[in-house]
Amino acid sequence: MNELAPAVRPERAALIQKWAERHGIDAAQRLAQAEHLADAVAEAITPENTTDTYTKSWRVWERFCEEQEFPLLEGSRGALVAYVAWMLREGQQDGTGYAPATAKTHLAATTVGLRQRGVSVSKDATAEARAAVEGLTVKLLKAGERRGRGKAVAADVDGLHLIVRACPPTLTGLRDKALILTGFNFASRASEPAGLLAGDVTLHPRGMVVSVLTGKTRYSVREAKIPYAQDPEVCPVRAWTAYREQLVAEHGQRWADPSKPAFVGINRWGQVTGGMVPDSVTRAIKRISVRAQVPIVWTGHSLRSGLATEGRKKGKDAVSISRQGGWAPNSREMLGYMQAADEWDDNAAAGLT
Structure with a gap:
């Protein structure tokens, strides 16, 4: 497949191979070019602050995987639930836990990052991880622990x-x-x-x-x-x-x-x-x-x-x-x-x- 897409990710190369088998090499080349265009458009319309969030969240995921000795490119149900539990317990650089809202943001951005890298992350797995954040948040509140700044006071x-x-x-x-x-x-x-x-x-x-x-x-x-x-x-x-x-x-x-x-x-x-x-x-x-x-x-x-x-x-x-x-x-x-x-x-x- 090098003649079709010399520098594509493995999962994209596999997709192009399927297109070539189904539609022929010429059509596969055009579809591959359309995919590259879609990538460029997505990058161009993504706000800078969103890109920054993805980058920061991926670093959090890297720290989690390194500390817990998890494979970096794995988005299983257990890995994501363990990830949010770790974030709420000790995920920050100083060893304290993140606020629940921040943990949710990192989870969502990390899921995007995994999928961008070709990892299959099911909706059920992310839903269970989000539910874990909600449940653990309730436990924190019952224990009298409130994290984060809360909602900004409204100007009047x-x-x-x-x-x-x-x-x-x-x-x-x-x-x-x-x-x-x-x-x-x-x-x-x-x-x-x-x-x-x-x-x-x-x-x-x-x-x-x-x-x-x-x-x-x-x-x-x-x-x-x-x-x-x-x-x-x-x-x-x-x-x-x-x-x-x-x-x-x-x-x-x-x-x-x-x-x-x-x-x-x-x-x-x-x-x-x-x-x-x-x-x-x-x-x-x-x-x-x-x-x-x-x-x-x-x-x-x-x-x-x-x-x-x-x-x-x-x-x-x-x-x-x-x-x-x-x-x-x-x-x-x-x-x-x-x-x-x-x-x-x-x-x-x-x-x-």
Whole structure:
């Protein structure tokens, strides 16, 4: 089969051999080329953070196999169940166990990694491993052990007011205000403000439009319409305009170029250091919330969860919330945020006494 696919993996070579026997060599060559194209397309459309997760999870699997003396390329039911048990018990580099959510992520990514390497991993085996995570998580909870950070606290309107009032009248303060108010109103992930260019934000008579082009899914690539707020103090459109005008006034007209970053990094001396990256957005959100003394410190995901939670409190339906935040319709994540609001506002015990 070298004449058909000189550098393919053994499992791909075997498949090409079957095609050649069934359809002839010419057809097998065309089908092989189509497989290579499919591989290239899959690689091109896979987000970088997903690729990073696959790489990190495979390293965890390698450590597990080395420590437990398991073959690396084996995805049996027993191996996967032993893997999740090991992760929850001692899987981290320091010998402590992973949080259940992290163990689930590593399991899913490892399964992908095994299949990419030609290992047959049955759905029943992965299902049993996931069930093992669930069961062991219950045991951890009963033992009083909670792992992980839990869900990010949702940003709320009261917190927005505290943050706005705590922002100093400097370029950094104006940037912080615009970052928080804008991010809240389109339910941003930390990666989304970092990926915005100035030209991705356009003013409109009724507000502004944020073109999110760096989303992880076809739903999160969107044009979010953000209207003027009734309360000028927390208006994202006014905050964005003031920040951009000050940036140009202090650092020159070149920062008005549509190809420049929408949100810039600013050091302690007021110098612009370039565009923000996801980690700097996350750190900024935490720092800003600490400065404002919000009751519970916000994280990089607080703005995203905040829109869904506050939108639900105001009676917004799932369709409008999912469209604004770039969730898939009936997304479990989004519905979870909405449920957090409903548990208090639509509570069976509310108003009984």
